[in-house]
Amino acid sequence: MHPLPTKRRLPLPIASALATCLLAATVAFAQEKKEEEPFWAVGRPKGEVTAKMAPVAALPVPTPEAQLPKLTAPPGFKVEVYQSGILDARGLRRGDKGTVFVSSLFVAGKIYAITGEQGKRVTKTILSGLELPNGIEFNKGSLYVATPKQITRYDNIEDNLDKPPAPVTVYDKLPGDIPHGWKFIKFGPDGKLYVPVGAPCNICEPDPTRYAQIFRINADGSDLEIVARGVRNTVGFDFHPRTKELWFTDNQRDWLSEDMPLDELNRLANPGKDHFGFPYCHSGMMTDPEFGWGKSCNDYVKPAALLGPHSAPLGMRFYTGSMFPAKYRNAIFIARHGPWNRTQKYADVSVAYVDAANKVTSVEPFLTGWVKDNTYLGRPVDVLVMADGSLLVSDDHAGAIYRVSYAK
Amino acid sequence: MLLIAAGSCPSETTAQTLADKIAACAACHGESGQSPDPNVPSIGGQPKLFVMYQLFFYREGRRANPEMNTVTKDMSDAELTAISDYVAGLPPPPPAANEPIDEARYRSGAELAGKRICGACHNADFSGREQMPRLAGQREAYLLRSFKDYQAGARVGTQAAMAEAVRGLSASELANLAYYLARFRR
Numbered sequence: 001m002h003p004l005p006t007k008r009r010l011p012l013p014i015a016s017a018l019a020t021c022l023l024a025a026t027v028a029f030a031q032e033k034k035e036e037e038p039f040w041a042v043g044r045p046k047g048e049v050t051a052k053m054a055p056v057a058a059l060p061v062p063t064p065e066a067q068l069p070k071l072t073a074p075p076g077f078k079v080e081v082y083q084s085g086i087l088d089a090r091g092l093r094r095g096d097k098g099t100v101f102v103s104s105l106f107v108a109g110k111i112y113a114i115t116g117e118q119g120k121r122v123t124k125t126i127l128s129g130l131e132l133p134n135g136i137e138f139n140k141g142s143l144y145v146a147t148p149k150q151i152t153r154y155d156n157i158e159d160n161l162d163k164p165p166a167p168v169t170v171y172d173k174l175p176g177d178i179p180h181g182w183k184f185i186k187f188g189p190d191g192k193l194y195v196p197v198g199a200p201c202n203i204c205e206p207d208p209t210r211y212a213q214i215f216r217i218n219a220d221g222s223d224l225e226i227v228a229r230g231v232r233n234t235v236g237f238d239f240h241p242r243t244k245e246l247w248f249t250d251n252q253r254d255w256l257s258e259d260m261p262l263d264e265l266n267r268l269a270n271p272g273k274d275h276f277g278f279p280y281c282h283s284g285m286m287t288d289p290e291f292g293w294g295k296s297c298n299d300y301v302k303p304a305a306l307l308g309p310h311s312a313p314l315g316m317r318f319y320t321g322s323m324f325p326a327k328y329r330n331a332i333f334i335a336r337h338g339p340w341n342r343t344q345k346y347a348d349v350s351v352a353y354v355d356a357a358n359k360v361t362s363v364e365p366f367l368t369g370w371v372k373d374n375t376y377l378g379r380p381v382d383v384l385v386m387a388d389g390s391l392l393v394s395d396d397h398a399g400a401i402y403r404v405s406y407a408k
Numbered sequence: 409m410l411l412i413a414a415g416s417c418p419s420e421t422t423a424q425t426l427a428d429k430i431a432a433c434a435a436c437h438g439e440s441g442q443s444p445d446p447n448v449p450s451i452g453g454q455p456k457l458f459v460m461y462q463l464f465f466y467r468e469g470r471r472a473n474p475e476m477n478t479v480t481k482d483m484s485d486a487e488l489t490a491i492s493d494y495v496a497g498l499p500p501p502p503p504a505a506n507e508p509i510d511e512a513r514y515r516s517g518a519e520l521a522g523k524r525i526c527g528a529c530h531n532a533d534f535s536g537r538e539q540m541p542r543l544a545g546q547r548e549a550y551l552l553r554s555f556k557d558y559q560a561g562a563r564v565g566t567q568a569a570m571a572e573a574v575r576g577l578s579a580s581e582l583a584n585l586a587y588y589l590a591r592f593r594r
Contacts, residue, residue: 037525038569051528057457057539057566060464061485085485106566107464178568 039179042202043255049343050255056340056376058088058107062399069377071369073404076325079367082392082403083114083121089394089401091184091315092384093138097158100384101143102394102401103136105182111136111145113161114401126157126164134235135183137193139219146195148181149174151221171221175200175210180233184315189244192216196248198233203253205279205291212278214248214268228268230275230300236315236382241330243358245269247304249313249334252282254341261286263311264303265334265352265360274301305352305360310339315382315394319351323389324406330354333366333391335380345371349380349393367393367404426487430494432479441498446549453500458541459492461566471563500535501545504590517588520581524573526589534592539566548590555582 037044044050065084073079087110091103102112102123111127127133127145135146143157145167151174152167154160170193175181180198188194199212206212214228214237227246237248246268252261261282268274277284277300279291284302287295307313316334331353338347349367352360370378378398383391390405433451438444441452451459465471467480467488480488521527521534529540536542543551557563558570559577574582 038567038572040567041528041569052537054529054538054540054569055567057461059457060461061489064486 039201040254042204043253045255053341053343056379056397058105058379058396059399060087060107062087063378063397065400068395068398068400069369069372071367071378071402073367076406076408078405078407080403080405082401083123084398084400086112086114086123086394086401087399088396089399090134090381090396091136092382092392092394092401093136093143094384094386095138095143095158096141098387099158099161100392100401101136101138103134103145105132105134105396107396109133111143113157115161124161126161127154132178132182135185135195137185137187139187139193144170144185144193146174146183146185148178148183149176151183151185151193151195169221170219171195171217171224177211182235184235184237186237186239187219188216188246189239190216192218194227194237194246196231196234196237198231199278202255203279203288203290214246225272227271228266228274228276230278230280231266232278236313236335238317238332240354241318241320245358246271247316247318247332249307249316250276250278250303251312252310253279253288254310256282256286256289257309258342258344259309262303262306262309263313265305265307265313265316265332265363266301267304267358269301269358275299276301276303304354304358305363307334307336307350307363308346310342311346312337312339314380317383317385319385319391321385321389321391324391327353333383333385334363335383335393337379337381337396338370338376343374345374345376347371347376347379349383367402370395426490429479429483429487430491433491433495436475441495442501443547443550446547447553449547449550450501450545451495452498453535454495454542455536455538455540456492456496457538458536459495460488461539463488463492500542503545503593504548509591510587513584513587514591516581516584517586520577520585521588524577524585526573529569534589543589544592546590548586551586551589552583555586 040055062085065081071079086102088104088108089102090105093101100114104110109130110125113124113126116122131147133145133147137144141156143154145152150172151170153170154164154167177200179200185195194216196214197211199206212231213226214231215224215226217224231250233251234248239246248266250264250266252263266276279288280295281287281297281300284297314335314337316332319328319331331351334350336348336350338345347370348365350363351366352363355361376397378395381394381396383393390403393402436448437451443450463480466476467483530536530543534544555574559574
């Protein structure tokens with residue numbers, strides 16, 4: 001111990017000693033990296049610009065209604081605030097009796113129920129203290145809630161919003177990892193519940209029997225069957241109204257570059273057989289710099305459409321309503337949450353048009369105005385087609401739900 | 409009724425207007441947000457989003473501290489936002505200590521900060537940004553307690569990043585890291 005004179009500034013010998021230490025630390029760090037870095041930072045290039053990037057947390061306070069972003073839809077459409085003040089609003093589902101259920105993720109850990117007509121609408125917190133309860137589904141009167149660990153069911157929920165019943169366990173053998181462990185769940189036209197398990201990492205080669213897949217189970221949790229493999233992190237899917245095939249968005253890996261890879265919209269043509277490339281091939285066009293050697297993108301299912309670099313496509317729904325013009329029928333609305341892993345931010349709800357041969361003919365912005373001065377004012381998460389054909393859009397950043405309607 | 413644990417902080421926070429509530433911060437956190445109490449953090453110059461999150465975590469009972477849980481209990485979202493704005497506008501605290509710097513401890517702390525890439529999130533000068541707090545000039549005892557809370561899982565941020573950052577560090581390593589950050593000079 002050699003105390004320095006009191007008023008001396010940090011002297012040069014220390015500064016150079018520091019530099020030496022930091023250099024040594026960098027070398028030591030290379031070996032310890034995987035253990036010490038948060039999962040999303042693994043693979044990050046060294047440099048000042050990338051050092052500034054980290055996942056964007058939703059705001060801990062909902063944005064007051066008057067300050068919500070002014071969103072724009074094509075001519076003829078009207079955008080209004082459906083309900084504000086919903087902290088961390090994520091997944092959207094509609095009950096048979098008209099309740100809109102809203103999930104949340106990191107910030108709130110709650111499930112909300114919205115009831116009542118415009119002007120008299122009420123938001124109730126029906127469940128709280130849940131761990132990353134992003135996945136919800138409504139089926140035959142029950143609300144299903146999926147966390148990274150388990151799926152539970154609350155029966156006859158719409159008649160018991162003030163005092164939800166004790167949950168029934170549906171499935172409790174999920175891996176439970178936090179990275180990409182949060183869920184999007186949905187019942188298919190086959191009556192089975194579809195459940196993704198994301199990769200527990202930014203980029204790694206995880207056990208394919210446990211991770212990077214979508215499986216389906218019976219409503220009681222039995223008969224698990226993997227339907228899609230090589231899926232890094234899907235947080236949105238739906239079933240084509242006519243073909244009944246599963247279509248899903250998939251978030252590709254981080255840190256490769258500002259403009260690559262491109263996030264995916266995928267179609268599952270062969271349940272149980274199709275592999276979508278992770279971690280070997282990204283965007284159907286580039287092999288991974290670490291895990292892709294000796295692999296070919298031709299061995300994996302190509303994306304149905306590319307949705308932009310690090311765009312974070314989350315919730316998606318086929319448009320089955322009759323309110324919007326005919327060209328939107330069976331098109332897909334996709335919430336692009338917007339990148340954190342990119343210096344230039346963007347976000348929107350896009351619409352993907354699908355022809356009779358299952359080809360995506362174009363993807364166009366539909367609902368815009370989420371970003372100002374490269375800063376998020378809001379970020380869309382899920383979309384929901386209402387009984388009247390209008391479209392609800394959730395926004396976890398500003399804590400609001402918007403309604404898009406059309407009048408001739 | 410407000411119950412404030414006995415200590416050096418006065419407990420006049422039956423505060424009602426926003427100005428009263430802001431003034432109440434100073435009772436513990438010091439005028440201009442520079443804490444006179446080694447166990448109470450300086451809040452001056454903290455990023456607005458960080459302050460919002462902490463007030464939110466206290467209010468929701470997700471960060472445990474009897475005084476702060478009580479102070480934030482009935483805080484509205486608007487008050488929480490306004491107070492965060494105010495706190496972020498206070499001047500950052502100067503580096504701690506007029507005492508002679510223990511060179512070995514300072515260097516050890518710097519080395520750890522490099523190894524654990526603290527500067528990647530908290531900025532190279534530890535000034536903090538967004539939801540990640542300013543560390544430079546923070547009260548040393550408070551920093552040390554925070555590290556231990558993160559290590560024990562008693563405190564969780566918006567990401568699990570801090571638990572990873574301090575995992576496996578010994579008590580003396582944590583103490584040196586706190587020593588360094590409290591005295592950090594550019």
